[in-house]
Amino acid sequence: MTHHDLTGRTALVTGGAQGLGEGMARALAAAGATVVIADLQDEAAASVAASLGEGHGAVHLDVTDEAGWEAAVAAAVERTGRLDIVVNNAGVEVSSLAADVEVSDIRTMLDVNVLGTALGIKHALRTMRPGGAAGHGGSIVNISSVAATIAFPGIPIYSATKAAVDRLTRVAAMEAGKLGWGVRVNCVYPGLVPTAMGQGLAVDMATLGLFESPEAAVGAVVELTPLGRLGEVADMADAVVFLASDAARFITGTGLSVDGGMGM
Numbered sequence: 001m002t003h004h005d006l007t008g009r010t011a012l013v014t015g016g017a018q019g020l021g022e023g024m025a026r027a028l029a030a031a032g033a034t035v036v037i038a039d040l041q042d043e044a045a046a047s048v049a050a051s052l053g054e055g056h057g058a059v060h061l062d063v064t065d066e067a068g069w070e071a072a073v074a075a076a077v078e079r080t081g082r083l084d085i086v087v088n089n090a091g092v093e094v095s096s097l098a099a100d101v102e103v104s105d106i107r108t109m110l111d112v113n114v115l116g117t118a119l120g121i122k123h124a125l126r127t128m129r130p131g132g133a134a135g136h137g138g139s140i141v142n143i144s145s146v147a148a149t150i151a152f153p154g155i156p157i158y159s160a161t162k163a164a165v166d167r168l169t170r171v172a173a174m175e176a177g178k179l180g181w182g183v184r185v186n187c188v189y190p191g192l193v194p195t196a197m198g199q200g201l202a203v204d205m206a207t208l209g210l211f212e213s214p215e216a217a218v219g220a221v222v223e224l225t226p227l228g229r230l231g232e233v234a235d236m237a238d239a240v241v242f243l244a245s246d247a248a249r250f251i252t253g254t255g256l257s258v259d260g261g262m263g264m
Helices: 019-030 042-052 066-080 103-128 156-178 196-207 214-224 233-244
Strands: 010-014 034-039 057-060 085-088 138-143 183-190 255-258
Touching: 010 019, 010 066, 010 103, 019 034, 019 042, 019 085, 019 233, 034 042, 034 066, 042 057, 057 066, 066 103, 085 103, 085 233, 103 138, 103 156, 103 183, 138 156, 138 233, 156 183, 183 233, 196 214, 233 255
Parallel strands: 010 034, 010 085, 034 057, 085 138, 138 183, 183 255
Antiparallel strands: none
């Protein structure tokens, strides 16, 4: 057994039906955790859960809905009697120049990225703390972004919401520690990964006139990255497994940059 072994633990991953969330769910399962995928995409979530093998599951969740969170964590606890890991990964990004932001897009990103993460932290803490439905402590991993640490054009509101995820993480970690709840709260700052969201972002940058082409936008990101490449899903997933594991047992309230040095 290694410090990264998650055997016997239960993890809930939001937005786990595709992209980074799917990769995180697969990595947690590979480390031994029982994984519950919480997503709006019911069929895709169920398909991913089934592909992980027996014991894993999926639950419908709109992260902006409090009743939905109550049902999702209850379903995770009912599956194994535990909830040890919550990964708040679900997020949305709408590109725009700061001079052209739409109120509806601002509200969407605030609702999913900030409210959704805040509710995930809330219900994870209430479930994991002493006296909660699981009550054995645990680890919360929130997914921020390198956009929270740099001034990259075309994503002003997304960047602001991901900076908010960092602040939520640190305050929740402080409270959980001070109150002796045994829950660690950390976040990850992923760099650009060529998932559907990442590829869409590159197209948006060209559409906004910030770069000559999507390829030029990607090239600019690579040029800003000391390690000289885009991120991979596995890079982000491995970081989540680490923060969820006993290898990170004395780490809380931190933001782990997994961006090839782009945000240094």
